[in-house]
Amino acid sequence: MRRSLLSLAIVAALIAAPVLYSAESTAQEAQTSSDEWDAWDEFDEFEESEEVSPFTWAGFGEIAVGQRLNSDPAVNTDKTLRDLRVQLQADYTLEASTLSFRGDLYYDGVLDSVEVQIREAAWQGNLAFLGDWGSKFDAKIGQQVLTWGTGDYVFLNDMFPKDYQSFFAGRDDEYLKAPSLSAKLSGYFDWVNVDLVVTPRFEPDNGITGEYFSFFNPQFGMNVAPAFEVLDSNEPDDAEWALRMYKTVGQTEFAFYGYHGYNKTPMAADEQGLPSYSRLNVWGASAVKPLGPGLAKVEYAYHDAMEDSDGTNPLVPNSQHRFLLGYEQELIANLTGTVQWYAEHIVDHDALMANAYWPQYEQEESRHVVTTQLMYRALRQTLTLNWFNFYSPTDGDGYMKFRATYSPVDEWQINGGANLFYGDEPHTFYSQFKDASNVYASFRYFY
Structure with missing residues (x-):
C-alpha cells in the first residue's frame, strides 16, 4: 500500500511540473525515485528482521482481608484472611517448547508469617524430536496445577491436591487447586486421547x-483447633499415578479415570491414634453432552480403600461409591444457572457402625448434597456476581458462597464476598464450620 501511494505521488509531481525538463534533470528524478524505492525496501527488511522477544512476564499485587462473623472459642482470632501478596508470571518460548513460571510471595497476617508458593515451574512441549510417533505426545514436567473431572467444587475422580483453607477464607478460586511436582504425558490419537500424570512423591x-x-x-x-501436623513417618513418600482416557463421540465427551495413591486428607490413624494417610485406588468415568438449551454431565467414581477391604477397621475410611449429575444453562441474557446432585455411598456401612469408636458421629450410609449456582455478568462484563450453595438434605447442613468481582479496566480488580456455613448438628461436614463463617474483600493490581 505504501508503494502504491508513493507511485501516485511521483506521477502527480511529474504532471504538475514544468514541461521543459532537461534530460539531465529527468535522469536525476529517476535516480531519486530509485533511491526512494531502495529506502522502502530497506525499511521492509528491517520490519521483517524485527523479532518478538521469547520472554514475556506479568503478574499482580494484591491485598486481601477477611473477618469471622461469629467468635470461635477454639480459635483466638477473628481474622480469617490477611494477605499482602505479589505474584510473578513468566514464560520463555524455546524453538518447540515453553518454560513457565508462576510464583507467589505473600505475608499471611493470620499466621504472621511470610510464605512462598511456586505454583508453576515447568517445561512443556511436543515430543516430535523422538520422531513421527513422538509428535503425537505432549509433555509437561515440573511444578504445576492439575485438574480434571466434571464437577463444580465437587471432586470425584480429581485426586490432585486442593487447598481448602484458601477456599474457605475467600482467596481467589485459582488457589483452591494446589500445585504438585509432577510429570504429565498427553497422547493424541484417532481412537482416544490419553493423559498420564506421575507425581514421584505423594502430595x-x-x-x-x-x-x-x-x-x-x-x-x-x-x-x-490444635493446628496438628502429620508426622513424617505417617506421610507417604511413594509415587502417585493418575490416568485419564477421553474421546468425543458425536456431541458427547466420554472420559475414563484411574488413580493409584493415597487419600488426600489424613482421615486414617495409626495405632497410637495419630493422623495418617491410607492407601487408595480410584476408578471412574464421566460424560458431558449438550441437552436441550444447556449442558448435562454425569460422573461416577469408586474409591477403593486398599487397607480396609471389608470395612471392619475403624482407623481407615471405608470404600465409597460417588455419583454426580449436573445441568447448566443460560437462563436469561448474562445469567447462567447450574444445579448438581452429588452422592456418597459408604461400602460395608454395617461393619463400619459395628466397629466404630464413636458410631453416633459416623456419616450416614448414603450422603446427598445438592448444589445450585447463579452467575450474572453486568456492566459490559466488568461485573460478575456468583452465588453458590451446597445443601445436604441427609445432614441438614450447608455452605453458601457469594462473590462479586468488578474489573472496569485491565489494570485492577476488586473482589468481595462471604462464606456462610449453616446446620443443626455440630459434627456434620458443613455445620462443624459454622464459627468459620466470614466476609472478605480484596484489591488486585495487574502489572
Whole structure:
C-alpha cells in the first residue's frame, strides 16, 4: 500500500511540473525515485528482521482481608484472611517448547508469617524430536496445577491436591487447586486421547488443620483447633499415578479415570491414634453432552480403600461409591444457572457402625448434597456476581458462597464476598464450620 501511494505521488509531481525538463534533470528524478524505492525496501527488511522477544512476564499485587462473623472459642482470632501478596508470571518460548513460571510471595497476617508458593515451574512441549510417533505426545514436567473431572467444587475422580483453607477464607478460586511436582504425558490419537500424570512423591491436600478454622473432634465431642501436623513417618513418600482416557463421540465427551495413591486428607490413624494417610485406588468415568438449551454431565467414581477391604477397621475410611449429575444453562441474557446432585455411598456401612469408636458421629450410609449456582455478568462484563450453595438434605447442613468481582479496566480488580456455613448438628461436614463463617474483600493490581 505504501508503494502504491508513493507511485501516485511521483506521477502527480511529474504532471504538475514544468514541461521543459532537461534530460539531465529527468535522469536525476529517476535516480531519486530509485533511491526512494531502495529506502522502502530497506525499511521492509528491517520490519521483517524485527523479532518478538521469547520472554514475556506479568503478574499482580494484591491485598486481601477477611473477618469471622461469629467468635470461635477454639480459635483466638477473628481474622480469617490477611494477605499482602505479589505474584510473578513468566514464560520463555524455546524453538518447540515453553518454560513457565508462576510464583507467589505473600505475608499471611493470620499466621504472621511470610510464605512462598511456586505454583508453576515447568517445561512443556511436543515430543516430535523422538520422531513421527513422538509428535503425537505432549509433555509437561515440573511444578504445576492439575485438574480434571466434571464437577463444580465437587471432586470425584480429581485426586490432585486442593487447598481448602484458601477456599474457605475467600482467596481467589485459582488457589483452591494446589500445585504438585509432577510429570504429565498427553497422547493424541484417532481412537482416544490419553493423559498420564506421575507425581514421584505423594502430595496431600491443604485441609482444615486448626490454623485458620476449627474442626469437630469426635473424641471430645466438640470443635478443636490444635493446628496438628502429620508426622513424617505417617506421610507417604511413594509415587502417585493418575490416568485419564477421553474421546468425543458425536456431541458427547466420554472420559475414563484411574488413580493409584493415597487419600488426600489424613482421615486414617495409626495405632497410637495419630493422623495418617491410607492407601487408595480410584476408578471412574464421566460424560458431558449438550441437552436441550444447556449442558448435562454425569460422573461416577469408586474409591477403593486398599487397607480396609471389608470395612471392619475403624482407623481407615471405608470404600465409597460417588455419583454426580449436573445441568447448566443460560437462563436469561448474562445469567447462567447450574444445579448438581452429588452422592456418597459408604461400602460395608454395617461393619463400619459395628466397629466404630464413636458410631453416633459416623456419616450416614448414603450422603446427598445438592448444589445450585447463579452467575450474572453486568456492566459490559466488568461485573460478575456468583452465588453458590451446597445443601445436604441427609445432614441438614450447608455452605453458601457469594462473590462479586468488578474489573472496569485491565489494570485492577476488586473482589468481595462471604462464606456462610449453616446446620443443626455440630459434627456434620458443613455445620462443624459454622464459627468459620466470614466476609472478605480484596484489591488486585495487574502489572
